[in-house]
Amino acid sequence: MNKGLPKWADIVLIPLLSLTLAFLVSGLVVMFIGKDPIEAVKVMVSGALGKFGIGYTLYYTTNFIFTGLAVAIAFHARMFNIGGEGQAGIGGVGVAVVLLAVDWPHWTVAIVAASIGAMVFGAAWAAIPAYLQAKRGSHIVITTIMFNWIGSALIVYLLVGPLQAPGMVPETLGFSAGSSIPTLNDIFPAFDKHAPANISLFLALFAAFGVWVLIWKTRLGYEIRAFGHSEKAAIYAGIKPVKIIMVAMLVSGALAGMMAVNTVQGEAERLILDTVQGAGFVGIAVALMGRSHPVGVVLAAFLFGILYQGGGELSFAMGIPREMIVVIQALVIMFVGSLENMVRIPVERLFVRFRKGAA
Amino acid sequence: MDFNTIIQILDSAVRLSTPLLLACLAGLYSERSGIFDIGLEGKMLAGAFAAGAMSAYAGMPVIEGGLGMTWGMAWMGVGAAIAVSIVLALIHGFASITLRGNQLISGVAINFFAAGSTVLIGQYWFRSGGQTPPLSGAQRFGPIELPFAGVLKDVPILGPIYEGLISGHNILVYVAFAAVPLTWWILFRTRFGLRLRAVGENPGAVDTAGISVVKQRYAAVLIAGVLCGLAGAYLSLGTSAAGFVKDMSAGKGFIALAALIFAKWQPKAALGASLLFGLLEAIGNRYQSIDLGVFVVPVQFMQALPYILTVVILAGFIGKAIPPAAGGEPYVKER
Numbered sequence: 001m002n003k004g005l006p007k008w009a010d011i012v013l014i015p016l017l018s019l020t021l022a023f024l025v026s027g028l029v030v031m032f033i034g035k036d037p038i039e040a041v042k043v044m045v046s047g048a049l050g051k052f053g054i055g056y057t058l059y060y061t062t063n064f065i066f067t068g069l070a071v072a073i074a075f076h077a078r079m080f081n082i083g084g085e086g087q088a089g090i091g092g093v094g095v096a097v098v099l100l101a102v103d104w105p106h107w108t109v110a111i112v113a114a115s116i117g118a119m120v121f122g123a124a125w126a127a128i129p130a131y132l133q134a135k136r137g138s139h140i141v142i143t144t145i146m147f148n149w150i151g152s153a154l155i156v157y158l159l160v161g162p163l164q165a166p167g168m169v170p171e172t173l174g175f176s177a178g179s180s181i182p183t184l185n186d187i188f189p190a191f192d193k194h195a196p197a198n199i200s201l202f203l204a205l206f207a208a209f210g211v212w213v214l215i216w217k218t219r220l221g222y223e224i225r226a227f228g229h230s231e232k233a234a235i236y237a238g239i240k241p242v243k244i245i246m247v248a249m250l251v252s253g254a255l256a257g258m259m260a261v262n263t264v265q266g267e268a269e270r271l272i273l274d275t276v277q278g279a280g281f282v283g284i285a286v287a288l289m290g291r292s293h294p295v296g297v298v299l300a301a302f303l304f305g306i307l308y309q310g311g312g313e314l315s316f317a318m319g320i321p322r323e324m325i326v327v328i329q330a331l332v333i334m335f336v337g338s339l340e341n342m343v344r345i346p347v348e349r350l351f352v353r354f355r356k357g358a359a
Numbered sequence: 360m361d362f363n364t365i366i367q368i369l370d371s372a373v374r375l376s377t378p379l380l381l382a383c384l385a386g387l388y389s390e391r392s393g394i395f396d397i398g399l400e401g402k403m404l405a406g407a408f409a410a411g412a413m414s415a416y417a418g419m420p421v422i423e424g425g426l427g428m429t430w431g432m433a434w435m436g437v438g439a440a441i442a443v444s445i446v447l448a449l450i451h452g453f454a455s456i457t458l459r460g461n462q463l464i465s466g467v468a469i470n471f472f473a474a475g476s477t478v479l480i481g482q483y484w485f486r487s488g489g490q491t492p493p494l495s496g497a498q499r500f501g502p503i504e505l506p507f508a509g510v511l512k513d514v515p516i517l518g519p520i521y522e523g524l525i526s527g528h529n530i531l532v533y534v535a536f537a538a539v540p541l542t543w544w545i546l547f548r549t550r551f552g553l554r555l556r557a558v559g560e561n562p563g564a565v566d567t568a569g570i571s572v573v574k575q576r577y578a579a580v581l582i583a584g585v586l587c588g589l590a591g592a593y594l595s596l597g598t599s600a601a602g603f604v605k606d607m608s609a610g611k612g613f614i615a616l617a618a619l620i621f622a623k624w625q626p627k628a629a630l631g632a633s634l635l636f637g638l639l640e641a642i643g644n645r646y647q648s649i650d651l652g653v654f655v656v657p658v659q660f661m662q663a664l665p666y667i668l669t670v671v672i673l674a675g676f677i678g679k680a681i682p683p684a685a686g687g688e689p690y691v692k693e694r
Contacts, residue, residue, distance in 0.1 A: 029476070034484040080463055108694070128670075140619060141463050145397065145613055146666040146673075153663035161657065264465030284467060321482045321489065326475030330468050338454035345458075348635035 005351055011291050013016035017343045019289065022335040023326035035320055043317045046311025053309050055184060055195020056264055059329025060279075061305030062197065062262045063088075067283025068301050069211050070256035072292035076215055078228040083129060083144025084256040085280030086151030087122040092264040093158060093259025095351075096271035099175040100163075110179035114265045115203065115258060122257015123250040125151060130249030134242040140249070148280070159273060161325045172271040181266050198266035200258075204301075207255060208294040214251070215294075224248050256280060278326075285329050288337045304329070362516075366523040373528065374598070375644075376637025377535045378403065378590040378608075382615035383544050383622070383629045384535075385586035391546065391624060393559035393685040394455055397466035399587055400612025401473035402447045406440035406591020408477035411491035411603030412484065413439035414596055418498040431500045433596050437531075440595075441588035447473065448584025456576045458649030459689030470612070478605050489605040491595070498598045502531035531593040536630070538586070543626040554577055559683035562690040571691045590615075617669035624683065636665040638688050 027037035048057045067084045074081035081087075098117030105109035129143035159170040183198045185191040215221040227234040227244040235241060263275045282304055289303070290296025311325035335343075361487075382399045389396040414436030419425020428435070445471050454465040478489035485491055505526035512522040546552035554575050557565045562572045594611075595603040614636050622628035642649070643661035650656075 036636070080461075082463070082467065105461055111477040113693070132670070132674050134596070136673075136675050136677070138670070141395075141397070143670055143673055144674055146670050149610060149613065149666045150663045150670075153666075154471060157657050157659035281467070281471070284464070288464070323475040323478040323481055323482075323489070326471050327479060329477075330471035330475060331469065333464060334450075334454070334468035338460035339458060341458040341460055 005348055008348065009351065014340070014344055014347060015222055015289060015291060017347070018335040018340060019332065021343070022328070022331040025331050030320065030324070030357045033320065035318055038320060039312060040320065043313050044306065047313025047317070048306040048310035052192045052195070053313065055191045055197045057305040057309040058184065058197035058201055059195065059262065059267070060308040061302045062201045062204045063259045063279040064282050064286050064301035064304045065208055065298055066255050066259040067279050068286030068290060068297040069207055069294065070252045071283040071287035071298050072290065073211055073215070074252040075256065075292045076228050077224045077244055077286055079133070079248060080141050080246065081144055081249065081252045082124065082141055082284065083126060083147050083280070084283045085276050086144070086148035087253040087256035087257040087277070088280050089151050089155050090125040091122035092271055092275045093155060093262035094118045094257060095260045095264045096163065096172050099179045099265060100172060104178040105175050106178055107181045111181050111199070111261065111265070116260050118257040118260045119254035122255070123253040126249045126253025130246050134220065134245040149310055156273065159271065163271065169253045170273050174266065175272045179265060180269060196267040198262065200262040200266050203258065203261060205298065207258065209297050212294040220247065256283070282329060285333045289332060344348040363519065366519050368645060370524050371641040371644065372634060372638040373524065373532065375640045376633040378593050378611050378693040379615045379618055379636055380535045380630060380633035381538065381590035381593065382584050382612055383633050384538055384584040384626065385590065386603060386616055386619045387629055388555070388579045388586070389583040390578045390619065390686055391559045391683055392555050393562060393683055393688065393690070394576055394580055395462040395466065395687045396451065396583060397463055397616060398447065398451055398469035399615050400608050400610065401470035402444040402584060402587035403591040403612050404477055404608040405447055405473040405593065405683040406444040407607055408481060408491070408603045409437035409443035410440035411494065411593035411595035412481070413504060414494055414498045415492045415602070418494070430497045433500050436596050437589065437592045438572045440592035442586050444591060445584035446581050448587070452577050452580040455689065456573055456580070459691065462687055474606065477603070481603065482621045488505060491603040494596065494602045499601055500531055501535070501632030502677045513617055529597045531589060531597045534589065539626055539630045540607070546626060559685055562685050566692060614665050617665050621669050621672050623681070624659065639664050
């Protein structure tokens with residue numbers, strides 16, 4: 001595939017060039033609606049990285065690390081899990097069920113229990129599409145899309161039905177005080193008091209490390225990568241496709257579900273409607289940009305954290321609607337993902353010519 | 360439930376299934392040629408915005424900077440919707456046919472691009488939270504009274520069916536339903552259709568026969584663009600929304616995708632599936648929950664039913680849905 005391309009060009013140069021194109025086109029979009037793109041970048045960066053904004057930026061980053069890792073691990077098994085949105089939403093139900101069922105004495109216990117709830121529910125929501133892909137050959141992209149919609153209907157049903165707190169608002173009761181996890185401000189007073197970033201950021205970083213170990217340092221990870229490279233060769237080597245598909249998708253669903261520890265336990269402290277807010281889809285952009293490598297995913301998640309927080313500032317300071325972020329996200333997915341060969345092919349040719357010249 | 364209520368629900372089902380049907384047929388052309396299209400939603404949404412914006416602009420008085428037209432604005436809107444939807448379809452074609460990129464990722468990108476840019480540009484042009492101005496008169500498509508609808512109204516059973524169900528829709532509804540036999544004819548009775556299906560099943564064989572796989576697939580993707588544009592125009596010009604509203608496609612593109620799989624990529628079944636899913640939506644709109652005596656079916660279940668049914672069909676427990684063999688695979692000509 002990467003004939004004659006050195007590794008650094010493959011994992012750094014091409015994504016950077018694609019990203020630059022995506023941002024250039026985003027700049028053109030900003031100019032089209034009559035605003036100054038340079039000014040917009042300044043507003044975004046200062047808004048996202050200032051004392052007030054950074055606490056929000058890291059909050060979004062936490063979400064995107066989880067969903068990005070979720071998409072990335074499925075990519076390694078050559079599967080496209082587009083269901084992060086649903087898995088994260090149902091993960092939120094898991095968090096809520098666990099935290100409402102028991103009056104947790106201390107947050108250290110509560111966060112472990114909530115994480116288990118989030119992972120089990122998230123993985124369960126990925127399990128049916130995974131099983132259908134593994135056993136019946138039903139296309140995982142379509143089934144996970146369908147499960148996103150089924151999931152959102154289920155959550156609405158739960159929040160206006162069985163899990164609804166007394167009253168008309170579609171939300172559960174608030175969680176007890178014992179399950180409230182420390183914010184970054186509690187740990188480092190330098191952060192703004194109201195910023196929602198919390199200790200689950202470290203869970204996300206730990207998860208990234210865990211995924212790195214799993215994919216590159218274990219036998220199972222080797223099998224997942226082998227399966228992703230060539231299904232036929234993997235089967236010939238005795239790797240069982242059903243097992244790989246199930247494991248990769250369950251881990252993927254569990255990671256997406258973990259996002260709910262940040263949003264539901266850490267921020268809302270009760271289950272409300274639409275806790276995911278598209279983070280499941282941002283995970284696709286993050287995984288593509290990060291080349292499905294945990295380090296890349298963390299960096300890309302931070303970049304998207306800046307975009308999300310800075311995008312909010314854009315509407316305040318410059319009157320550019322928040323939807324600008326969605327456009328940037330779309331362009332990143334487009335240029336880094338589907339239009340990647342537009343950059344890759346010329347770069348490859350350039351390298352081939354350069355080599356010939358040197359030889 | 361009396362007869363009139365049934366007619367009303369079916370009538371509403373016809374209206375609700377129209378955009379599904381158009382988008383479903385769009386997906387059918389594309390996927391039959393081997394190009395997966397999960398960007399139906401985005402093309403529809405962009406089309407809806409273009410139609411709403413163009414129709415509003417065409418009908419706006421010249422003093423206010425519009426074209427000051429008094430008739431045909433809705434058709435201008437349709438033209439704009441098709442044009443914009445085709446541009447997105449061409450991006451999808453360029454990514455998946457020319458560059459041999461990932462078709463699914465391309466579709467995802469197009470959906471987001473439409474969701475974001477329609478609000479962005481809508482806010483810039485009309486400054487009302489991404490909405491287009493309300494449309495009236497010839498800026499929209501009004502109901503068409505079929506001949507003798509008034510006279511035949513009093514004929515028992517058939518009268519209300521003709522007057523209440525078949526007559527009184529706007530032109531795009533009839534276009535959508537006419538597109539079904541037309542699609543069947545094109546796919547199964549013309550050389551173009553044979554080739555289109557062939558590139559989706561075995562592009563190598565088509566290439567060997569000296570026919571361009573690339574051209575054939577671009578043609579299919581373009582037709583999908585036209586049909587998604589019509590679906591979008593219907594949303595903003597043919598429904599009670601009377602203009603473009605942010606995110607107005609609201610997942611219809613994905614229900615259309617579900618209908619396509621449910622219909623196993625067959626035009627006639629696409630009609631059935633779209634009507635079924637439209638009917639489910641119509642029932643869900645009319646009744647908040649349905650009491651079956653033994654238990655109550657919540658409205659959310661009705662909303663989720665199209666997706667659940669599609670998963671069941673995909674699982675192959677009730678007949679197997681087998682997609683075109685070369686679907687999603689970029690075609691690499693041997694060198």
